[in-house]
Amino acid sequence: MKKNAVLLILILVLTIQLLNVYGVQRFPKPEFESGYVQPDTLQPDTRAELLAIMDIVVLTVALAVISWLVLKKRSRIGVFCTSVLSLVYFGFYREGCVCSIGAIQNITLAMFDENYVIPLTVIAFFVIPLIFTLFFGRTFCAGVCPFGAIQDLVSYKPQKLGTRLNAVLGLIPYLYLGLSILYAATGTDFIICRYDPFVGIFRFDASFGMFLFAGILLVSGIFIARPYCRFLCPYGVLLNFISRFSWRHMTITPAACIKCRLCEDSCPYDAIDMPVPGKNPEDRAITLRKLILICLLVPFFVLLGGYSTSRLHETLAGVNGKVHLAKSLLEPTTNNGQPETFEITAFKSSGKPVSQVFSEASAVIRQFYIGSWILGCFIGLVFGIILARQLIIAYQADYTPNKGTCFSCMRCVDYCPVTPEEVKS
Amino acid sequence: METPENDPKINRRKFIANGARASVLIGIGGLAALVAKKTIAGQTVWQLDPAKCIQCGRCATNCVLTPSAVKCVHVYAMCGYCDLCGGYFKPETKTLTTGAENQLCPTNAIKRKFVEDPFFEYTIDEPLCIGCGKCVKGCGAFGNGSLQLQIRHNICVRCNQCSIARSCPADAFSRVPANQPYLLKESGQEENNNKK
């Protein structure tokens, strides 16, 4: 009994001390005589949980519908209408967050940060489109992703970019993916969200820079079809990879290709593989030699990439808040005369020891060192694989969509004179 | 076109394709399972901890929304109902009137109402509030700290990565469970009184 009382007092004392850490009660609460009733502090609720479930349902239904439209109905108009609806729902109604592209970072953070708990919706947004892609190709890009939809809407006079530009710009998404994973894994920033061009439009509100980026992408999108999807989108890298294994992929023609060449220029994304002429043993020998050479060079690419990126690790880590703070504490004399930065003020009021900041920052820099090696190796590997792929000969007779880069937008299908009816007959 | 001797080749190709597909599926599933261990069924929302906040003013400028989703929130339970309110009046103000020259709030978003001698009630007109935190600083420095900055969830668009969070110098922003979306500090009045 006595023991309990002591314990109770101890707890009471502790709680009082704990509460005292917060706000300073300089003035006692008044005792009102006029019968004044203190109003409650309003705390408006956040969006209902149920709506998050609805997002997943809408996503799944939209993916199912569009896959059906692509593979069974083969309808360009249907795809277009679905994409407009998705744009309205995921874009303008849901205001672009959370999206599958950004979810990459949440997944990464969840793997590396023990304290981060990831909502189920985010996992769903990341995984469901991947699974659909594995079965039906990139139907997600065709008409569910609001980013793709808005760019598809504005592409008015798409031009062919030419093989060089395509090859070079097509490398950017790999870099972007690698960097965004590096920054998410170190808990530094979500750069995909930071440089997200279209959320500003969906919300009718954004910083000037965001609007500028969106404007540039949309205006260039009139002449270059889907610039974000093709030359930036990091989720596209994953979809591209997975779609190559897709179980059923959209075809240009419902039956046998008659090689009328009508569709040859129809794809604004340069995603149609032309027929490759028959085997030529001489070519084969030469390319085989080159292929072996490149395969031998891949480890060199990997090491070169890893080395040169690892040299950059301090520059890359400079963005990290902890590193930034430590840097400004380490070199304090530079801002002579100017008032101290908010970061330093906040640090001072936090009562954290300086050594902790330094050791945390150097831990982050170590993470970046390892991370940038991995990133560099990854980029080197990507270069090696892309080079090697250019040498692999896939002989084919027909015009087929490239399973990796095709967005299943169904433009080419409209040009194909072969009709399903003919198949039946 | 297909000749019988091509068949095994096609079968082999099919087998390899199926194998690859299955392994990709396993990969996706594995990744999902890996992160699913740390998942929560509900949502998370962003919120700022007033105990860490230093009122730097970036909430007003760095939100993706204009005006910001961060607003000043008045915790009446903590308020001292002071006549000379550090959150309402500019420092060095001598005449305690509601004249514009005396008001700290740049948008006139705090309403001062007489309750009884010598107490005044202060109410935040949230549509006018831009979340600059000037009043919060004033109240924290001279008063009880009953004015606090909070993200208003009826306005917040729930960015995946809060753009104020990444520029907050005090690291005051964090993801909190959506069923407890506010981090108002309510330094218990009663407890303090008990102590005295």
Next chain:
Amino acid sequence: MTNQASSASTRKLLQNIAIASAIFAVILCVLIIVNFIQLKRADPLNSKVLTTLVERLHANQDDESLRQEIRELDLLARKAFFTNQWQVRMGGYLLFVSLLVIVICVKATDLMQKTLPDVPSADRRDFWHLRKINRLWVIYTGLFIVILSLLIVLLTHRELGKNLELAARGSSEKEPAAGTDLNTRTTPGTMPKGIAADSLKADSAGTQAPGNVLAGINPDGYPSLQEINGNFTSFRGPGGTGIAYQKNIPTSWDGKSGKNVRWKTEIPLPGYNSPIIWKDRVFLTGASETRREVYCIDLNSGKILWRKTVEKIPGSPAQEPKVISETGFSAPTMTTDGRRVYAIFANGDLIALDLEGNEIWTKNLGIPLNHYGHSSSLIMYRDLLIIQYDQRGSGSVMALAGKTGEVVWKTNRSVKISWASPVIIHTGKRTELILAADPMVASYNPADGKELWRINCIEGEVGPSVAYADGVVYAVNDFSKLSAIEIGDTPKLLWEDTDYLSDIPSPLATAKYLFVVTSYGALACYDAKTGTKYWEQELGTPTFASPVLAEGKVYLMDKKGVMHIFMADQKYTVVSESPLGEGSSCTPAFAEGKIIIRGNKHLFCIGK
């Protein structure tokens, strides 16, 4: 035919609508951008004009027209802000609608005008050639990226990681080797292993329990400036400039009734040295003609944690030097680098102890030839212990390695005896060590002892240490003058005065004001830059302690033990005058929310 004609005219119409809305959209875009830039540039809510007007009003409360002007301007500013925001928003919506119209029109014309694609001419460049181009360009890009990244490395590489690691180790409390250090350095009885491990955890959580000050500190490092400023490491605070950075300092107390006195501890031996504070520990010394002691007191409880008798020091003289009673045998204040504490006594005995009171090294500097008794306090620069040893016939300043006591540098000075203490200042460009002794105020590089500059402006038996703020050093001595010296490679005398001259208390400077206290109890405030006298006060009591600035208030202890607290301001505004209940000649030390005052007999902790 008619059908075709009508569809052609509809198409034309749609095209025209699209073109019109495109023009509209472009105009809107320009307007929005202009508006946005306007809002950003004018920033009506933080208008400078308004701020200056309000400041003017504060100076002149009765100016009704000014008041009216502010109100109108404020209304205008707010109006400008909100209308501007509204305009940008509305412009955005209009732009969106016009873009929507364009898209609809264009899509509709597309639908109406179905054209067959051109079949490209057959002479496409062949497959292998395209692939070759692709390969080449991928390789070019790869090379470009590698070169670019190496270029960036060349331009930005600064060994940041290594520097941070070193810095972390230097001021570390999380050093991996900390555990082993601890075991070798503390006697087993004082701190069992388990507690040590616990206290390490407490350290990383940012809370400091008493008894673990040593835990995990690397003996090789030195505290950062931040850490020094967070403590009270020497006479007149960090750097010895009389400025305390602590907050929530109590302003009133009464030693008799015990109001706001947290504890009071009797100090066994007398001494005029002032307490210093490192984290939860207070250090001070006491000495009589036969005995010298160092005390460590727990800041929270006032308990004497340990006392160390300083004895059997090689080279220590058998005979104590002659001192006067106003100086005593332990006038110099101790100093610390958070790893060790250092104390010096009137006979030249110097001792370094770890924070648990274990002797690290000792030394005798030779009997100070000094007719009042040695009184220059110690100060640390990084891991160097700096000693001003201006004695008869041989003035010098030296730096000893804090860890070993070895002399790192020693600079001889041709000066007379000085009782002042060294001051370390950070000018923003460099760190300087400032000493005052007849005939000069001189500055040294504390890292190597090289003289940076000197100026002859002080004479006599110099007692007060210098004050420093905002690029100006202030030196004063009785029967000499008060000088304000703008420092630099060629120091410049800003102004002089002879009205208030001190022989014991040191002056105190802020960027705006200079406060001079004389030992007979007169107090004056000067404009720091011009020397204009703002106010003069007579305290009526002799004052030996030096004033200290904390939270914008000056704390000045008189000999009767009354703390005079006044605003560091152009006007003399007394905040309070709080009696200690016993006399005092020592400068107070400050901790978060607490003041430590050494009275003639007791050590007091003031705090709410």
